[in-house]
Amino acid sequence: MNTYKSFLTEEEKKENRKEYLETNKDILREYNKEYYETNKEKTQEYYKEYYETKKNTILVKKKEKVTCQCGCNVVKNGLKRHERNKKHINLMNQIQ
Numbered sequence: 001m002n003t004y005k006s007f008l009t010e011e012e013k014k015e016n017r018k019e020y021l022e023t024n025k026d027i028l029r030e031y032n033k034e035y036y037e038t039n040k041e042k043t044q045e046y047y048k049e050y051y052e053t054k055k056n057t058i059l060v061k062k063k064e065k066v067t068c069q070c071g072c073n074v075v076k077n078g079l080k081r082h083e084r085n086k087k088h089i090n091l092m093n094q095i096q
């Protein structure tokens with residue numbers, strides 16, 4: 001495939017793409033709408049199922065606790081925030 005297109009610069013390609021989108025705006029919009037309408041239920045079903053299966057894992061993960069260097073039990077998700085709070089800093093100063 002040695003078309004003239006392979007000689008286009010990145011900038012020109014971007015420009016072409018913009019032009020393409022602009023010219024086909026309505027078609028694309030229509031297409032997206034149609035696509036969304038046909039797949040709406042499927043997508044919603046999929047996400048619902050995905051969420052249901054993941055729910056427990058997500059909840060467990062959110063509550064998962066770790067012991068910080070300072071000795072505090074901290075929710076894993078909040079460890080970074082905990083490391084910045086005074087309690088942690090004070091305890092760390094006492095340890096050192």
Ligand SMILES: [Zn+2]
Binds near residue numbers: 068070072083088
């Ligand atoms: Zn700590």
